[in-house]
Amino acid sequence: MPFSFPLRKIIHVDMDAFYASVEQHDHPELRGKPVAVGGGSKRGVVTAASYEARKFGVRSAMSGIIAQRNCPELIFVKPRFDRYKEISQQVRNVFFEFTDLVEPLSLDEAYLDVTENKKGNPSATLIAQEIRKKILVKTGLTASAGISINKFIAKVASDYNKPNGQKTVNPEEVIPFLEALDIRKFYGVGKVTAEKMYQLGIFTGLDLKSKSLEFLQTHFGKSGRYYFDVVRGIHLSPVKPHRTPKSVGAERTFSENLSSEVFMLERLEHIAHELERRLLKNKVAGKTITLKIKYSDFTLHTRSKTLPYFVASKELILETAKELLYQQELENSVRLLGISLANLNTEKRKKLVDDAPVLVQLKFDL
Template identity: 55%
Template structure:
């Protein structure tokens, strides 16, 4: 196994991607607080411009709450085809430097540049070139994190946003982690952070002082992960063949649905879109999931699994119909969605290079 310090990983994260695309394509939106998704009365914010974030607006926030925080907030409808088009162009820039590119979403990806196609000696120079190419050729800004593994690179990319770069060199890893607030560790949510604070774990140094036995006792399987990353260890490879774990579709309605008949009728085009994506994914799913969000934003999911792969639209339809009968309709519904998951796909992992270069 190659040593951790032999790898050079870049995490590239586009800055407020959806909102920035809208501001680029529609110059009249530049400098204004923009929310992609929803409207002043309904829906959910999919992305917020940096001008909007100053008001405390963020993705997944109910649009009505976002509107109350900023009276000048501009709502725009998402254009996912446009975002996918630009995401593809950005990915082509990545491939100039390495084939080891692992997209996490439309707006972020890991790159392993331990060996690179351009013969550039440092990962930092590659990251700077990529940022410049994205700006010059596409017109958008990106932030980049550079370090020895995925965990550190992803944390680093968030340190100088927007349009920044942050490098954690091999000799800086332990000092950096020791000072890192526990809330900055990926995998530490609000509840986990509260639990850690109750155990007097407030920084990476505090976490590092706990034995693996203690961490497993308090956090179960996740304790092993905390033990490793607190020591700067993350042996996950950049997987260029990363496969999505589910396909789905959903819709938020301008007028709430009040009966199961209305929900079922509204679900039909959503299910059709989901099935089309599933067939294009070349996957074999074993689980169907129905998602319902009520007017008070409470959400329920109901799932049904099968031993055999789901191969017909008729079976998918029957599964959704069965799930529709499995919940009580206590109030009006604002969002309906469905998905297919539990894929039986063998993921292939590319081999990383062995060359050790300057950082």
């Protein structure tokens, strides 16, 4: 199928249940057993779950108490982020054997552009296979991969044959693949958006494709253009080796729920101090300050304010955070507070088209 935009050979590599798999690898007695990283304390939250635990409905961000209820045999282990970072670097070193165009999304996943690669291999599919084999040899861990013409489709595809598998979506397969896709599988469509789409009669990619740009923008605002494009295989964002953060934040979960704003202000000061440290480390400042409040019933609320100038100091951040705290009466006791800074001075506005020349490819093998 001809495309009137640049085609790339993109691989999305995603480690399988990374944190939990590291623990099972380093501690053989945990292999084959349901494991949760984090979540072991009274108010703990699961950071990651092994595939054995996922069979019982245990998921990341779940309360440890609920996870234990779902899976009475669940084994909780403390996270070891230094170890995860160490192995993540080993995995990235494998990526760099093939291309310098590597865009990490987190410790356990990354995009790779192998359109032109160090091995001179024209097959992105074979490259993905070789990368996964090398990761297994070097770390003892498995990875899954998605391969296609852009980042969006590659990411969706990487989840298709998990764990320890991969899927290639060739150019001629892109449109049928997207049309048959459950709307919940579209990267960028969360639970709330999926429910809204269901109410509008949108259940698959084909349903989404049937809606006009005007319809989607009316119901989803700026995201409407994104949904209109990606369901047609259009996603022009290149792999960016040096990703600049869109926001910087800090948060804390408390051992006991807070119901007094006096105690909350004290905690916010510590959070603002940590945020200031992170901003200085990243050499950034921002204009939009967001206060995150998670209540004891796990409902999450955010309040934001955009300033006319860039800030990075604890004092200015805290001043606005206090204002946001008092903006509305609290609905319940609070288990978590967080502050983030967005609209950073490092952000570059996305271009509507890529700098690369427009191509029409009649044959493009992955």
